[in-house]
Amino acid sequence: MNPADHDRTRDRADAIRAVGDARRVSDVVFGTTRRRARYTGLVCAMVLGLTLSACGAMPRSGPVHKVIEPTEQTQQSAMPFNPQGPRVGATAQEIVEGFLAAGVGAQDDYSVARQYLTPQLAATWKPDTRVLIHSGEPTTVPRLNDGEFRTSMEVSGELSASGVLAKQPSGSTRVLDFVLTSVDGQWRISRAPDGVVVPQADFEKIFSPTNLYFYSAQDSKYLVPDPRWFATRSTTSTAAVRALMRGPAAYLGNAVTSAIPQGTALSRSAVPVSGGTAAVDLTLASFDPAEVNQARRMEQQLRATLRTIPNVDDVELRINDAPVDTSGGSDNDPIQAVTVPNRxxxxxxxxxxxxxxxxxxxxxxxxxxxxxxxxxxxxxxxxxxxxxxxxxxxxxxxxxxxxxxxxxxxxxxxxxxxxxxxxxxxxxxxxxxxxxxxxxxxxxxxxxxxxxxxxxxxxxxxxxxxxxxxxxxxxxxxxxxxxxxxxxxxxxxxxxxxxxxxxxxxxxxxxxxxxxxxxxxxxxxxxxxxxxxxxxxxxxxxxxxxxxxxxxxxxxxxxxxxxxxxxxxxxxxxxxxxxxxxxxxxxxxxxxxxxx
Incomplete structure (x- = not known):
């Protein structure tokens, strides 16, 4: 039987309860007294009440994920949450709620969250587009058409694709719309916004800050920190270098500049760390090996950035498959921390x-x-x-x-x-x-x-x-x-x-x-x-x-x-x-x- 027919009666009852829940959450979000609530019920069970059996099922279909080169950090980057995949016979609304709860599981490129999606969407969904940090309990209700749902939530912060965290004022809300379809007799999400949602209380357990460093635009005399938040996993060094190549956060405007030219790319898929040294291999079409000062400034910027990551002490830079010698540079080292007199x-x-x-x-x-x-x-x-x-x-x-x-x-x-x-x-x-x-x-x-x-x-x-x-x-x-x-x-x-x-x-x-x-x-x-x-x-x-x-x-x-x-x-x-x-x-x- 198609799950849309099998679950129609139960979904209608769920919808009536969900509308009541939505009214109560509306009172919390928009009333004169705002109460902060966390996930309860299903979400808590999925995130925190795991049993060994929750890890036993292997999905028979789904997207193929890229293998990330292993690094020294891999064994130390276990995520604090291991969310549960979809259960057999779950209702459409339970699939949406389970997908949202799985946003706390960043390991293996959010592989558990992808299990809630159709194979087509799982291959194209982009979890790193943004992270919504919710301060109240999300509310999911059915829409007029079968298989369509809307989730509303109060958010305290939003993390951009580049890792810039913007705190949001109290009462800020976001709305997410979903469309579901049947895949082998089970509900799966066929349309969903990119990004994940994470409870406010869990955000700093899943993500950690890393300072990128850019030069002061006026004279390149100073290294200026640009904080970003990345999921705490073995790919942090890679994420930091990719973000550095994309340039500074918008709010720093033209206040800073980068020694890494636009168009620079990583020569391989990752920035591995071994023995405390991060190996950064860049491809740069216009690079002249004789420009020692430019290479030295790039290395300084990379070193300052990557040293903010645990277990990274130094950087080995290669450009266009060749090691870079920066020992002959004439530029002075940039100042990373300016102090003031004690008076x-x-x-x-x-x-x-x-x-x-x-x-x-x-x-x-x-x-x-x-x-x-x-x-x-x-x-x-x-x-x-x-x-x-x-x-x-x-x-x-x-x-x-x-x-x-x-x-x-x-x-x-x-x-x-x-x-x-x-x-x-x-x-x-x-x-x-x-x-x-x-x-x-x-x-x-x-x-x-x-x-x-x-x-x-x-x-x-x-x-x-x-x-x-x-x-x-x-x-x-x-x-x-x-x-x-x-x-x-x-x-x-x-x-x-x-x-x-x-x-x-x-x-x-x-x-x-x-x-x-x-x-x-x-x-x-x-x-x-x-x-x-x-x-x-x-x-x-x-x-x-x-x-x-x-x-x-x-x-x-x-x-x-x-x-x-x-x-x-x-x-x-x-x-x-x-x-x-x-x-x-x-x-x-x-x-x-x-x-x-």
Missing amino acids: QIGVSDNKLAFYQGGQTELIPDLTLPEGVTLSKPGMGVEAGAFGFVDSAGSTVYTVSPGQQPRQRWSGYKPTRPSFDNLGWVWGADRSGTVRVVRASSEGQGDTVSASWLDDQHVASLRISREGSRALVVTTDAAATRSTVWIAGVVRDASGRPTELAKGNAVATDVDVDTAQWIGPDEFVSSALDQDTNSQPRRYTIAGKVDELPALTGVTSLAGGNGSAAVYGASDGRLYMLTGSSWALQSEEVTDTAFAG
């Missing part, structure tokens, strides 16, 4: 002061405008130019020893001035306008193109220490929920900033007013000016987060070189993060900031 700038008795190691010293020979209320000070790396906000007049000034202060711009709640490594001072305000000015020049400077921030409330803007990225915090109209972004800094040939590329969301729906770099791939954040405990956090640029000890009434947050140099101000006192607590450092200075 901070702060406010002491309404004057600008240096702070370091428990000692406070007023900055000599500074002339300040009369009647200002100093707040949010900043300084350049050389400590020869300073900036601050007059909170009484919402005006930003810059000042240098022996010179008159310069009024730069005004706005509603302007951000702390941020000094980049090329001598530009940055700022923004609650209108979303981004401004820059040369610290050494006159005038009010220029507006930087950032249309994606139009009408956004910018609470914080900090330029990274190599000058290629901006860390931006925007808040909602009520200033209660925030999004943290990373955006590429685009400059002209002279180094003048011209644009902030559209940012990528690293954190959404968080209680944050400030974010401060503590390294090339880490930052700290906190809410400010709250009477109760604030919850500072440490993030990686890939979006991984750790909660730091709470501090009551944080008024400012400063980040130096790593998590051992994090300072918070509260109630006119300065504290330093020390292990699991905050240690009092000074009652003479507050509102501090490191250079940058």
Whole structure:
């Protein structure tokens, strides 16, 4: 009997129950109180309640999968989940639900998920197109035509085909449509969107971040991290190199560049790792072996990238089937991590002061405008130019020893001035306008193109220490929920900033007013000016987060070189993060900031 006839009565009953489930999920997703739920019932049984018998059946038909060259990592890359394949006699809806649950099984190119598809679709379906990270229980309901189903879900993040993770605001939803047909008397999916879905609680068990590295576009002096997420399996090194060849993430725009030319390809299907060395064989039609510096820069970029993968310590590069000798290159090694001086700038008795190691010293020979209320000070790396906000007049000034202060711009709640490594001072305000000015020049400077921030409330803007990225915090109209972004800094040939590329969301729906770099791939954040405990956090640029000890009434947050140099101000006192607590450092200075 055709399964469409055999299961029609049961499917109708399932549809009635599913519609009821959909209404309940709609209440959860769109109601005033959102509850986070995980898979239960069928999904949990498929993913976590496996028995030995679940692995016993071998499919008699299906797509032929490409064999990946084995590497040293193969034995260490076992996936945490082994989902169950389709059971005999499963209903059409159970096949859809089982297929979605199988998205946690990335091993063997998602071979279990492909068992739910017709042979034709299994051969063409592309699981790596995207990963939807769902925060609520997906709901599948039948459509009007037999064999057609729709799944709706709330998502907290979306992973692109290139491994770029974009966090999604609360209440974001996605809809997936499926068509099923009979194959040898069993329901199978004949039409499905590319990509897989993964529960939020399981995402970091299946995928792990890897930093790709590109050169700063201005002078190629720095290596800039571009985080990607790949399934934790033996092919991570191959995925990283392929992504590197495709170029930087869109949100880095023209802020970075690559030494690997467009059109470069892998000479073989994989990047094997043996004895800690990754063998990268490239095909590059226009390569000249005499161009040692180009090969050296390619090797530097590959080495920095692949060393972020466990068990990879070095890279052996071959181009057009020949080993590459880069020992004669004249280029200097690029800088991968820029540090800042340990000295901070702060406010002491309404004057600008240096702070370091428990000692406070007023900055000599500074002339300040009369009647200002100093707040949010900043300084350049050389400590020869300073900036601050007059909170009484919402005006930003810059000042240098022996010179008159310069009024730069005004706005509603302007951000702390941020000094980049090329001598530009940055700022923004609650209108979303981004401004820059040369610290050494006159005038009010220029507006930087950032249309994606139009009408956004910018609470914080900090330029990274190599000058290629901006860390931006925007808040909602009520200033209660925030999004943290990373955006590429685009400059002209002279180094003048011209644009902030559209940012990528690293954190959404968080209680944050400030974010401060503590390294090339880490930052700290906190809410400010709250009477109760604030919850500072440490993030990686890939979006991984750790909660730091709470501090009551944080008024400012400063980040130096790593998590051992994090300072918070509260109630006119300065504290330093020390292990699991905050240690009092000074009652003479507050509102501090490191250079940058």
